[in-house]
Amino acid sequence: MITGSQPTPRLSPAGLGFGDLVRVGGAGLRARPTRILLSALGIAIGIAAMISVIGISSSSREDFNRQIAELGTNLLTVSPGQNLFGEQSHLPVESTIMIDNIGPVESVSATGVISGAKVYRNDHVPEAQSGGISVVAAKPGLLDTLGGELAAGTFLDDATEGYPVVVLGATAAERLGVGSVGPDQQVFLGGQWFTVIGILAPVTLSPEFDTAAIVGWTGAIDLLGFDGYPTTIYTRAAQPYVEEVQAVLGTTANPAAPNEVDVSRPSDALAAQQAADTTLNSLLLGLGGVALLVGGIGVANTMVISVLERRGEIGLRRALGATRGSIRAQFLVEALLLSAIGGAAGLLLGIGVTATYANLQSWPTVVPPWATALGLGATLVIGCLAGLYPAVRASRLSPTEALTAP
Numbered sequence: 001m002i003t004g005s006q007p008t009p010r011l012s013p014a015g016l017g018f019g020d021l022v023r024v025g026g027a028g029l030r031a032r033p034t035r036i037l038l039s040a041l042g043i044a045i046g047i048a049a050m051i052s053v054i055g056i057s058s059s060s061r062e063d064f065n066r067q068i069a070e071l072g073t074n075l076l077t078v079s080p081g082q083n084l085f086g087e088q089s090h091l092p093v094e095s096t097i098m099i100d101n102i103g104p105v106e107s108v109s110a111t112g113v114i115s116g117a118k119v120y121r122n123d124h125v126p127e128a129q130s131g132g133i134s135v136v137a138a139k140p141g142l143l144d145t146l147g148g149e150l151a152a153g154t155f156l157d158d159a160t161e162g163y164p165v166v167v168l169g170a171t172a173a174e175r176l177g178v179g180s181v182g183p184d185q186q187v188f189l190g191g192q193w194f195t196v197i198g199i200l201a202p203v204t205l206s207p208e209f210d211t212a213a214i215v216g217w218t219g220a221i222d223l224l225g226f227d228g229y230p231t232t233i234y235t236r237a238a239q240p241y242v243e244e245v246q247a248v249l250g251t252t253a254n255p256a257a258p259n260e261v262d263v264s265r266p267s268d269a270l271a272a273q274q275a276a277d278t279t280l281n282s283l284l285l286g287l288g289g290v291a292l293l294v295g296g297i298g299v300a301n302t303m304v305i306s307v308l309e310r311r312g313e314i315g316l317r318r319a320l321g322a323t324r325g326s327i328r329a330q331f332l333v334e335a336l337l338l339s340a341i342g343g344a345a346g347l348l349l350g351i352g353v354t355a356t357y358a359n360l361q362s363w364p365t366v367v368p369p370w371a372t373a374l375g376l377g378a379t380l381v382i383g384c385l386a387g388l389y390p391a392v393r394a395s396r397l398s399p400t401e402a403l404t405a406p
Contacts, residue, residue, distance in 0.1 A: 044349060056358070059364060075236055078250070133175060140157045145235070189224075327394050
């Protein structure tokens with residue numbers, strides 16, 4: 001016996017699950033492979049540019065940090081400045097000894113430029129063709145203070161610094177055509193013959209020695225008329241006290257006129273160069289961002305065209321019960337998948353470019369994890385922004401309008 005009518009249950013359109021959305025979105029991409037490939041290429045180029053710039057910059061910085069760790073940041077230089085009248089001053093002859101008396105100073109040495117001396121491969125070379133090689137006098141302990149290395153031969157010591165012998169910088173030796181050392185290997189320096197006893201390897205912290213011919217301090221005074229005034233004093237300080245030593249070097253080197261002394265740290269110049277490289281990297285990152293923006297516009301354009309071409313499909317799905325949300329989600333997932341394909345390709349390409357360039361430069365390959373996360377995040381953001389308008393437009397099509405569209 002029926003006592004009352006049962007209420008008819010209200011049916012709701014079924015939505016698509018995440019797996020279904022991915023399958024449907026993937027099917028939409030597979031239907032137009034060439035167009036999808038070209039659209040993803042823009043995203044790939046943008047992501048690859050960003051990853052490679054960040055990776056190469058990070059690899060360069062890691063190599064810089066490794067060099068600094070090997071060479072040390074505790075090398076300080078002291079050189080004469082100008083007096084109140086703008087004239088070039090000079091450091092006292094005793095300045096090296098006075099600096100050596102500073103407690104935290106580990107080693108100290110000095111050089112002096114011999115301005116009137118030139119060096120030539122032989123005595124037949126015209127005087128004007130000196131090759132830009134400077135002649136400097138040096139104390140025997142200079143190489144240890146610099147942390148430099150020899151490519152060949154030996155450096156000046158107490159036994160040889162008073163004799164006509166010379167050590168050539170790496171570039172100076174190349175310009176003079178000197179590739180070996182020995183009693184028969186001589187150069188014409190200051191109007192007389194000097195025997196080459198050593199060739200330096202490139203000196204990173206003090207590149208001025210790469211184009212220098214270095215003679216002994218005593219020999220420079222006796223043979224070349226050197227006045228004995230140091231032009232540059234190189235000082236190694238204990239690492240914890242570098243700042244304190246730097247603060248008193250001027251006063252110690254020239255107590256009578258500390259304002260006429262210039263004190264610097266060579267590693268600061270390398271740090272400034274690194275900062276300049278960072279500025280250039282910012283510009284390159286901006287260009288990568290522009291490429292990524294162009295890629296995003298390409299994705300949006302592809303999705304808009306896809307919506308116009310697939311109005312019949314959209315109308316049929318709407319007529320079969322698909323909700324506006326399902327249609328919107330479908331095209332948004334397609335845009336995300338399209339961007340993800342380009343982002344993944346760009347990520348691999350960027351890492352490959354970084355590794356190749358770093359290996360060519362003998363750098364460690366470094367791609368920071370945050371750069372990878374940034375690339376993936378940028379890909380998803382571009383996909384969302386590029387696919388939002390086409391997805392909304394597709395969801396607003398009515399079944400009747402979509403099915404009757406030409």
